[in-house]
Amino acid sequence: MTLRSVKEADVAGKRVLVRVDFNVDVVNGKVVDDFRIRAALPTLELLHKGEAKKIVLLSHLGRPQGRDPQFDLVPVEKHLRELTTVPFELHENLRFDVREEKNDPEFARQLAELGDLYVNDAFADSHREHTSIVGLAALLPSYAGLNLESEVEHLLQALSPSHPALAIIGGAKFETKEPLLQKLLSTYNKVLLGGVLGNDLLKARGLPVGTSLVAGVIAPTSLAGNERLLSPVDLIVVGEGKGGRTSQTGDVRASEKIVDIGPQTAEAWSKEIAGAQFVLWNGPMGVYEAGHTSGTDALATAITNSACRAVIGGGDTIAAIMKHTFDPEKVFLSTGGGAMLQFLIDGTLPGIEILKK
Structure with a gap:
């Protein structure tokens, strides 16, 4: 172009x-x-x-x-x-x-x-x-x-990444993300889902999500069966008027809400980042604005400690990365949230x- x-x-x-x-x-x-x-x-x-x-x-x-x-x-x-x-x-x-x-x-x-x-x-x-x-x-x-x-320049690289390539998608703005997931699965080795889309994937796979926000964009028959689409293995959940607890996926109670990925997931996904040549990341792993930042911060730490090239977008995601010292030659911060996602779908x-x- x-x-x-x-x-x-x-x-x-x-x-x-x-x-x-x-x-x-x-x-x-x-x-x-x-x-x-x-x-x-x-x-x-x-x-x-x-x-x-x-x-x-x-x-x-x-x-x-x-x-x-x-x-x-x-x-x-x-x-x-x-x-x-x-x-x-x-x-x-x-x-x-x-x-x-x-x-x-x-x-x-x-x-x-x-x-x-x-x-x-x-x-x-x-x-x-x-x-x-x-x-x-x-x-x-x-x-x-x-x-x-x-x-x-950087988003064109994200459309043709070096492999192994890893995409991480979170956040709550989900209206454009189903076509994005289809596109990423055709290009990236693995796609990790947190935030609202992570909840969607858990629900589509028959796992309980309690009162968690879901987008309804992942049909059980379309994307949920794809083994390269990874959902969390544990979660941070909160109940009415109670503090948070760590729950295994499958153990979320009907009255509880998922607010972040759990420590096992953060550790496993950090290892995925360490083994990747290229990482694309848009959107936090939890309800970042409410202070549930540990999962997002763990992945930000993994990226800044890694040798991978990365393209990162979305306000909360960038806020997490900017807590760290990083090499701007390797880590590119996009000013676009929705525009970044739309470019990845359409190529323009x-x-x-x-x-x-």
Whole structure:
């Protein structure tokens, strides 16, 4: 796949519109996780070095229903100015205009008037056929930013990994994951399932899951019988008003909920990681946001201690990896969650297709 690269663009004296993904957590007016903001810095520095006349950044934040001060990008702008001396303008939250999510031609024309060139550096939003991703790119000379190029390069590697290859899929956003599992099983030696999909697989294999959240995407006859699709062998479960306990699969009580993989599973899967040449990981193994992090943290430790190459995506998964020191030449952290999964299924995204040479 060959994209028109910002490295090839003549930006001198030109106004450059850069679609970035600054959809970050803001608490009490402060950015609490700037991973996606930092990912845009190399492109901004390249444009400044190339003597761009003006750099205008475009992003959304959250899901506002029209104009809403709660979703203002001012805290993001302030944080970015602390990270770089590159001069820039940050456009207001794109989703303050309801036309952004409708790929509206008139809104695209209005945005296009702000610049002479367009750069997409928002990989995490490139699965969406929105105005600033697709419509705007069609109206101006358009290029891939450095972060987007890096994402595509590493995810293409994940579609043709070195073997033995191991995929780990967890989390609770499950709407896209059944076709992903089919794709991974055709490419990877083993696929390990935790989180909601792990619960699904246990249920499909006739094992009790109590009151655990399930997605219902794994039909008992389709994927459940595949021996290369691994489910946990033990679990951390909690009952009503009680602390957690370790349970063997098959021993989960009707009143209990699965909140993490158990220590035996964490140890066994860490050994799988140690024996792999390539690991793809998206999504935590437990209810990470509620503090059930031990399984996810154990696998993160195994990856950072391993010689394997790894591509990792999803906010909680990346948070676990970033607790450790790792070699960025071997471990790639994707800014995309849903976009990463969709790219792995389709091999491209709407926002990438329009940038192809």
